[in-house]
Amino acid sequence: MRSVGQILESIANPLFLAGRTKVSQIALRDHLREWLYAKSTLLMLVDELQFVSTSQNASTLIMNTISALAELGPPVVYICNYSLAHKLMRRNHEEKDRFLSRVIVMHPPAETDPHWACVVESYLSAATLCFDFTAEQAAPELHRLTGGMYRALKDLLCEACSHAWQGNTKNKVTMNNVRNAYRSDGYTSHRADIESLTRIPTSAQVRSSRPDLVSPFSNAIEGTIATAGPTKIQPKPAEVSPVVKDTFESAISAAGRKVLRELRDASLTVPPERNGGANIKSIRKRAPVTGASLLANLNLIGYGTSSPLDDDTDK
Numbered sequence: 634m635r636s637v638g639q640i641l642e643s644i645a646n647p648l649f650l651a652g653r654t655k656v657s658q659i660a661l662r663d664h665l666r667e668w669l670y671a672k673s674t675l676l677m678l679v680d681e682l683q684f685v686s687t688s689q690n691a692s693t694l695i696m697n698t699i700s701a702l703a704e705l706g707p708p709v710v711y712i713c714n715y716s717l718a719h720k721l722m723r724r725n726h727e728e729k730d731r732f733l734s735r736v737i738v739m740h741p742p743a744e745t746d747p748h749w750a751c752v753v754e755s756y757l758s759a760a761t762l763c764f765d766f767t768a769e770q771a772a773p774e775l776h777r778l779t780g781g782m783y784r785a786l787k788d789l790l791c792e793a794c795s796h797a798w799q800g801n802t803k804n805k806v807t808m809n810n811v812r813n814a815y816r817s818d819g820y821t822s823h824r825a826d827i828e829s830l831t832r833i834p835t836s837a838q839v840r841s842s843r844p845d846l847v848s849p850f851s852n853a854i855e856g857t858i859a860t861a862g863p864t865k866i867q868p869k870p871a872e873v874s875p876v877v878k879d880t881f882e883s884a885i886s887a888a889g890r891k892v893l894r895e896l897r898d899a900s901l902t903v904p905p906e907r908n909g910g911a912n913i914k915s916i917r918k919r920a921p922v923t924g925a926s927l928l929a930n931l932n933l934i935g936y937g938t939s940s941p942l943d944d945d946t947d948k
Contacts, residue, residue: 637701665705679711692720716845741781765805778815780830785823792819
């Protein structure tokens with residue numbers, strides 16, 4: 634964990650720091666203002682701020698770092714993930730008004746977003762001859778297996794390559810290798826994230842336990858990258874996604890998984906002649922209930938126009 638002074642020294646002119654064992658903060662910031670002006674720096678982009686402080690709750694060092702960079706002159710644009718955003722949202726209102734006043738939420742691309750297909754194509758183009766599928770064919774399923782996250786896509790394809798090339802490095806990577814890679818040990822961390830993403834819309838417990846997957850800016854104005862909206866991980870109606878399948882199996886008990894396996898085995902052993910040719914009989918539509926039908930039913934059971942109560946009264 635580096636201090637604010639060490640971060641500022643990393644962007645200073647090396648000649649300014651040469652021969653100095655200790656530099657005052659005032660002299661360092663004055664030098665940086667002149668140095669950035671001499672280099673015609675118009676904008677400063679800051680990323681990976683979540684690693685400035687490893688604490689789950691502390692955010693003071695991060696706020697001080699952003700403030701120190703903002704005092705150097707050029708406008709500062711910093712990038713933060715959802716975890717860091719939740720930390721900053723717990724600060725006092727005067728700090729939130731300053732550091733979270735102009736937010737651009739960058740959602741992962743949707744499954745049908747052309748940008749996602751372009752990303753998949755660029756990843757596959759790194760080794761075009763190694764994959765037995767095209768971006769157009771695989772983009773929808775890859776989105777469901779990665780949640781639209783680029784790092785997960787890279788790791789999934791690399792894991793699929795390692796599975797396909799275990800016996801022969803000349804084997805082409807197929808979608809079956811990709812599906813096996815999704816269930817592999819090397820993809821466990823990403824798989825847990827994807828399965829949590831599928832449960833977030835319906836589970837308050839998952840939303841509270843996984844704030845790193847939930848945006849704290851629910852009503853924020855989205856930038857151009859977010860035009861496709863938030864990620865929607867939904868399987869095709871005609872098939873069951875491995876994400877949904879694994880999520881379901883992890884949610885049931887061991888006894889339930891045993892029954893599920895027995896049902897699957899039984900479905901595979903049904904004779905072919907029992908799978909088709911079933912006779913379907915339509916159910917006869919009931920006639921509406923009327924006074925005449927009620928009277929006819931009374932006559933049918935022997936009461937006619939009088940009831941046993943009437944007979945007892947006459948006696």
